[in-house]
Amino acid sequence: MGLTFSVVTTPADRVAAELLAVPIAKTRILGPGADAVDAALDGGLAAFLEETDFEGNLGETLAVPTSGKLRAKAAVLVGVGEIDKLTVDDLRRAAAAVARRATRAVSVATTLVSVAPDLPRADAAQAVAEGMVMGAYQFLEYKRDGKPTKLSKVSVISDGGAEVRAALARGSVIADAVVWARDIVNQPAQAKPPAEMAAEARRLLRGRGVTVQVLDVPQLRQQKLGGVLGVGQGSHQTPRFLKLTYTPAGTSGKALAFVGKGVVFDSGGLSLKTGAGMETMKCDMSGAAAVIGAMSALRELGVKTRVTGYVPLVENMPSGTAIRPGDVLRIHNGKTVEVLNTDAEGRLILADALSLASEDKSAAVIDLATLTGACVVALGEKIAGLMGNDDGWTSQVQAAADRAGERVWPLPLPTDYRKGIDSAVADMKNIGPREGGALTAGIFLQEFVEGVPWAHLDIAGPAFLSGDDGYHPKGGTGFGVRTLLELARTFEPPTSSDVKPAKSVKSAKSAKSTNGARRRTRR
Ligand code: BES
Numbered sequence: 001m002g003l004t005f006s007v008v009t010t011p012a013d014r015v016a017a018e019l020l021a022v023p024i025a026k027t028r029i030l031g032p033g034a035d036a037v038d039a040a041l042d043g044g045l046a047a048f049l050e051e052t053d054f055e056g057n058l059g060e061t062l063a064v065p066t067s068g069k070l071r072a073k074a075a076v077l078v079g080v081g082e083i084d085k086l087t088v089d090d091l092r093r094a095a096a097a098v099a100r101r102a103t104r105a106v107s108v109a110t111t112l113v114s115v116a117p118d119l120p121r122a123d124a125a126q127a128v129a130e131g132m133v134m135g136a137y138q139f140l141e142y143k144r145d146g147k148p149t150k151l152s153k154v155s156v157i158s159d160g161g162a163e164v165r166a167a168l169a170r171g172s173v174i175a176d177a178v179v180w181a182r183d184i185v186n187q188p189a190q191a192k193p194p195a196e197m198a199a200e201a202r203r204l205l206r207g208r209g210v211t212v213q214v215l216d217v218p219q220l221r222q223q224k225l226g227g228v229l230g231v232g233q234g235s236h237q238t239p240r241f242l243k244l245t246y247t248p249a250g251t252s253g254k255a256l257a258f259v260g261k262g263v264v265f266d267s268g269g270l271s272l273k274t275g276a277g278m279e280t281m282k283c284d285m286s287g288a289a290a291v292i293g294a295m296s297a298l299r300e301l302g303v304k305t306r307v308t309g310y311v312p313l314v315e316n317m318p319s320g321t322a323i324r325p326g327d328v329l330r331i332h333n334g335k336t337v338e339v340l341n342t343d344a345e346g347r348l349i350l351a352d353a354l355s356l357a358s359e360d361k362s363a364a365v366i367d368l369a370t371l372t373g374a375c376v377v378a379l380g381e382k383i384a385g386l387m388g389n390d391d392g393w394t395s396q397v398q399a400a401a402d403r404a405g406e407r408v409w410p411l412p413l414p415t416d417y418r419k420g421i422d423s424a425v426a427d428m429k430n431i432g433p434r435e436g437g438a439l440t441a442g443i444f445l446q447e448f449v450e451g452v453p454w455a456h457l458d459i460a461g462p463a464f465l466s467g468d469d470g471y472h473p474k475g476g477t478g479f480g481v482r483t484l485l486e487l488a489r490t491f492e493p494p495t496s497s498d499v500k501p502a503k504s505v506k507s508a509k510s511a512k513s514t515n516g517a518r519r520r521t522r523r
C-alpha cells in the first residue's frame with residue numbers, strides 16, 4: 001500500500017531496481033538513460049524501434065530486451081510526446097503509464113524527471129510522484145480475482161538532491177489524498193451512509209492537525225440547517241454535517257473555507273431518477289471527498305493558512321417521509337426555498353453550508369459539487385465549470401487548477417437569469433429553465449453567500465469517469481483535491497471589493513421554524 005520514493009544518482013545501467021523506465025520523445029528521440037538501454041542492445045535500440053510501432057507518443061510504453069546487461073532485470077520505454085511541447089501534466093501522464101506497466105515489479109527506477117530540462121525540476125519531480133501514485137491506483141476491495149499491483153518502490157534518478165526529494169514527498173502526499181478521495185467515491189453507497197462518512201473522516205483526520213466536529217440531527221435542528229434536514233428526511237440513514245478546522249500554529253486572521261457536496265446516494269428523491277440515471281450516483285459525494293481528502297494533507301504540506309471545511313452529508317431517497325415537490329425549506333440564513341424538484345438537492349444542502357461559511361466571515365470560500373448534468377452537457381466529462389462572485393478569487397482558483405493539472409473553465413452567473421428561480425410562494429424555487437442549468441444552480445448558490453469572495457466548481461463531469469483517461473481510472477477520480485491543496489499552499493486573501501452581492505430578499509433573517517412553514521413531525 002502506497003509508494004515510497006527515493007532519489008539516486010546511480011547511472012541508469014547500474015541502478016538497483018527490477019525495472020528501469022526511460023523516456024522516449026516523438027519521434028523515437030532517446031531521452032536520458034536510453035543510452036544505457038542502447039548499450040545493452042549493443043547499439044541496436046534504434047534498429048529495434050524501427051521494427052515496432054512505438055513512436056514515443058505520450059503514454060505509450062514498450063518493454064525492451066536487455067539480455068541481462070543492465071543491473072535492472074528489465075527495461076521499459078515510455079513515450080512523452082513532442083519534447084519541445086512537454087508540460088508538467090504530460091510528465092504525470094507518462095509516470096502513470098509507467099506505474100500501470102510496472103504492476104509485476106516491486107521496484108522501478110526512472111530518469112523521467114530529467115527528460116525536459118526546461119521545466120522547473122521541482123515541478124517535474126512532484127508531477128512524477130503524483131503520476132506514479134495516481135497511475136498505480138486500483139480499487140479491488142470487492143474483486144475476488146483482482147490482481148493488486150506489486151509496485152512499492154520508486155527510485156528517481158536525478159542529481160537534484162534535497163530539492164527533488166522534497167518535491168517527491170510533496171507529490172506523494174498530495175496523490176495519497178487523491179487516492180483516499182477516489183476510494184471513498186468508489187465505495188458503494190451501502191458502505192458510506194452519512195454517519196459512516198463522518199466516522200471515516202474522523203479516522204483519516206486524526207493526528208493530522210484537523211479537528212472534526214460532527215453535527216447530528218438534533219444539532220442540525222438547533223443550527224437551523226433546513227436544507228440538510230429537508231433533503232435528508234427521506235432516508236433511514238440520517239444526515240450529518242462536518243465542520244473541519246485546520247489552525248496552523250502562529251496564524252490568526254480569517255480562514256479559507258472549503259465546502260463539499262456530500263450526497264452519499266442521489267436517487268433523485270420523489271422526483272426519482274431513471275434506473276440508468278442512478279447507476280453512478282454513489283459519486284454524488286465527490287465534493288465532500290475532495291474537501292476531506294485535501295484537509296488531511298494540509299499539515300504535511302506545511303500550509304500556513306487557516307482552513308475550514310464545511311461538509312453536508314445526506315442520502316437523497318424517496319419514501320413516506322421524503323420532501324415533496326412543493327414543500328418549502330428554510331435555509332440557515334433564513335431564506336426560503338420552494339422545492340419543485342427533489343432531484344435538485346445538492347444546492348439545498350450547499351445553501352446551508354455556504355451560509356455557515358459566510359456567517360463565519362471566511363476570507364474566501366470555494367465549493368465543489370457534482371451539481372448538474374447540464375454542466376456535463378456544456379463542458380463534457382473532463383472539464384469542471386467555474387463560477388463565482390469575485391473575479392480576483394475565481395482567477396486565483398483558475399490559476400491553482402491550471403498548475404495542479406485539473407481542467408476547469410469559467411461559466412457566467414448573469415444577474416438577469418435570477419428571475420428564472422423566482423417562486424410564487426417562497427424566496428426562490430430550486431429549479432429554473434432547462435437551458436443554462438449549470439448557471440441557474442450557481443445563481444441559486446450565490447443567494448446563500450453573503451459578503452465573502454466565493455467560487456463554485458461544478459465537478460459533475462470530471463469527478464467520475466466512464467473510462468480510463470491518463471492518470472485517472474474509470475470511476476472516481478478524486479478531482480478537486482489537487483486544486484484545493486494548490487490553492488491552500490499559495491492562498492492570497494482576495495481584496496474583496498469585487499464581491500458581487502446576491503439580490504437581497506426582504507424576508508431573509510426573519511426565520512422562525514427550522515424547516516418548512518411548520519414544524520415537521522418526524523426527526
Ligand atoms: N447529482 C446530480 C447531478 C449529476 C448528474 C452529477 C450527472 C453527476 C452526473 C444532481 O443532484 C441532479 O440531479 N441535478 C439535476 C438538476 C435538475 C433537476 C435541475 C440534473 O442535473 O438533472
Ligand code: MN
Pocket residue numbers: 266268342343344345346
Ligand atoms: Mn439530484
Ligand code: ZN
Pocket residue numbers: 263266284343345346370371
Ligand atoms: Zn445530486
